[in-house]
Amino acid sequence: MRERTRRIVAGMILIGVACGVLFVQTASYDIPPPPPPGDAASISRQSAAAMLETLQVKGRSARTHYDRAQFGDGWQRQGICDTRNIILARDLVDEVVNSDCRVLSGELHDPYSGQTISFVRGASTSDAVQIDHVVALGDAWQKGASQWPRARRIAFANDPLELLAVDGQANQRKGAGDAATWLPPNKSFRCQYIARQIAIKARYQLWVTAAEKQAMQRVLGKCPGQTAPMAES
Structure with missing residues (x-):
């Protein structure tokens, strides 16, 4: 898989006290995305509806022993950056990032x-x-992730395909x-949302419940040409 990095320009503000002039100096940082798990299924550009048919349909397993820490203690770090700030920088516009890689x-x-x-x-x-x-x-835990090794769960929780910056409420x-x-x-985003869920579940071989699959099919029925997104690389 071809390695790709995102370059973020961070502004560092220096104040010239003697002359009272504000100067702005910029510094560049290469911010690689979290690496995908080596054994994950590759995702190609294809119909989300067709990809849905490849997912196993099973009942939800018990939530026993689930805890956020099962997917890592907070966000993974990539050099001076953590996953949260990488995704914020990807999804926001007119972003301001400081020299510590904080948006x-x-x-x-x-x-x-x-x-x-x-x-x-x-x-x-x-x-x-x-x-x-x-x-x-929590959904992933009950549909296959509880059986994964910890390293795979951490990779899943930090995979850019699995993450979106969104309204907190x-x-x-x-x-x-x-x-x-x-x-x-936002109904206009539902087709893309479902397609992304399907791509993630296919990538990590997570299953869906019968009710979940039916809900996905109802959404995709309104956008039969919807394709599944490719894994970010």
């Missing part, structure tokens, strides 16, 4: 609500934009829901 501000065109949200880093403001696991970790309402229990309020 300080930006605008999110939120796919879940259809609204534009201003992101400003801060104790009381950062949660306005959250990073959603498109296939919720919508993310909280989703919780661990699958397609049978939660869909984005």
Whole structure:
């Protein structure tokens, strides 16, 4: 798989006290995406509906022993950057990133609500934009991930294909829901959302429940030409 990096230009503000002039100096940082698991199924550009038919249909297993820490202690780091800031920098526009690879501000065109949200880093403001696991970790746990080694779960939780910057309130309402229990309020994004879930489940060989598959089919019935996204590389 061809390695790709994203270059983010971070602004460092230097104040010239003697002359009272504000200077801006820029520094560049190569930010690689988290590496995909080596044994994951490769995803090609194909019909989401056809890909759905390749997923195993089974009942939901017990949630026994599930904990967020089963997927790693927080976000994985890539050099000075962590996954949260990598995804924020990818999904926001007009983003400002400091020399520590922290996204300080930006605008999110939120796919879940259809609204534009201003992101400003801060104790009381950062949660306005959250990073959603498109296939919720709790859902993944009950549909195959509980049997994975820890390293695979960590890779899953940090895979860019599995992550989207979204409205914090919508993310909280989703919780661990699958397609049978939660869909984005923004109906124009539902086909893309379902296609992304299917691509993730195919990539990691997670199964779907019968009710979940039926919900996915109902959504895709309105967009028969919808393709599944390819894994980011």
